[in-house]
Amino acid sequence: MTYLLALDQGTSSTRSIVFDRQGQIVGLAQQPFQQLYPHPGWVEHDPVEIWQTQLQTAREALRQADLRGSQITAIGITNQRETTVLWDRKTGEPLHPAIVWQDRRTEPLCEPLRESGAEPMIGQSTGLKIDPYFSATKIKWLLDNVPGARQRAERGELAFGTIDSWLIWQLTGGRQHVTDVSNASRTMLFDIRSNAWHQDLLDMLDIPAALMPSVQPSASHFGTLDTALLGHDIPVMGVAGDQQSALFGQACFEPGMAKNTYGTGCFMLMHTGSSFQPSSHGLIATSAAQTSATPEYALEGSVFVAGAVVQWLRDGLNAFTQSSEIESLACSVPDSGGVMLVPAFTGLGAPWWRPDARGTLTGLTRGTHMGHIARAALESIAFQTASVLQAMSRDAVACGASPLTELRVDGGASVNDFLMQFQADLLGIPVIRPDNVETTALGAAWLAGLATGVYDGRDELTHAWTPERTFEPAMTRDWANTRLQEWEHAVRQTCAD
Secondary structure, three states: OOEEEEEEEOOOEEEEEEEEOOOOEEEEEEEEOOOEOOOOOOOEEOHHHHHHHHHHHHHHHHHHHOOOHHHEEEEEEEEOOOOEEEEEOOOOOEOOOEEOOOOOOOHHHHHHHHHOOOHHHHHHHHOOOOOOOOHHHHHHHHHHHOOOHHHHHHOOOEEEEOHHHHHHHHHOOOOOOEEEHHHHOOOOOEEOOOOEEOHHHHHHOOOOHHHOOEEEOOEEEEEEOOHHHHOOOOEEEEEEEHHHHHHHHOOOOOOOOEEEEEOOOEEEEEEEEOOOOOOOOOOEEEEOOOOOOOOOEEEEEEEOOOHHHHHHHHHHOOOOOOHHHHHHHHOOOOOOOOOEEEOOEOEEOOOOOEOOOOOEEEOOOOOOOHHHHHHHHHHHHHHHHHHHHHHHHHHHHHOOOOOOOOEEEEOHHHHOHHHHHHHHHHHOOOEEEEOOOOHHHHHHHHHHHHHOOOOOOHHHHHHHOOEEEEEOOOOOHHHHHHHHHHHHHHHHHHHOO
């Protein structure tokens, strides 16, 4: 038997999954870790805790599968993107808590860049918007605010990495400082046309090039584990940022194929092939997971708060004790009773890009109760996704592709049947949930399997992908358009100056 180990390091928990060659899960372990909020708008993680939970879950997943490290052919890594770590090259110790992708502290660094007129050049090179979401201004903030960091960086004593690089450094005992193209493309410092760090952007933000990891295709050899960690020197052969990994795990290999992941945030990606096409409708262009040196691209719409709105209802308002309870609570009412929730807790992402926006709850009456708010919360996830898909369809038409005809879905909230049906009703296209919703981890495993010859090619993976349920639209387009207009009105209220 052939087994692949996927290390899936997410925003709120760390997981490890052992897959067999057929993509079936034979071992899974998961651990949450602490979320740190030192100031309003700031979000941090402890990099050491991330590493410890990753190693612990890897060992537990092997134990559950009743396997030894020597029986694992290769490891694939997928990770929360943009989250930024600086560490000491000699000791491996982080200089500061990791600054998480959700963190908004660097907006004061972004505004002067926009005012300088740099955004068109940055968009043409990186495919991105100027936003605190991406790693570049996080790195600059750390260099400017951690005592001695800039001087040490200039002397070559420090390393920067997104979470994949941090894990690879730890897994290989500090021998490898590397990343893949999909994670590099999320830094706002990487030219995705040439697959190289952009020296002008590094200079613009005063970031020493010595900080940066080397960049490889997503399916390639990233290093070999220290034997003591899992009892064998297993190669790391696949790496991709979580959303590109999910696109790969959904077998969206052809231009025009799209997926949406419903996690802490919500991320829709459409494969656009080998041609780089910046968005004209508020999306970003990004590198897709690459199995060779040939660049591949995707359009992406990022919703900052999706599953996190459920966590807020659970932990902030104590509306229920388990996240799974929200579906029955939402279905206890026939509609939201006019309530609209715009969960702009950390600003609004695509297609609005309003980092200054904050959440609003409107349409309240004396008859409003928690069932209406729960329903409005779930609907807000679907509304945000619909706005992204509308922009993506306009971009697709502009570059000569066909509008989307289906949406493949995954992530924790994709198991919510109410949300998936509401999503299909809004979009007017089928929403397809695969048999294996662990597509993020599966994508990393598939990348590692391709790099080691476990799979012959993408055609084999295309045939391995199977749907579990298709949600067909059940409402009229007039109904959908009316609801979307109500949503746009709520967003305008949220963004009102």
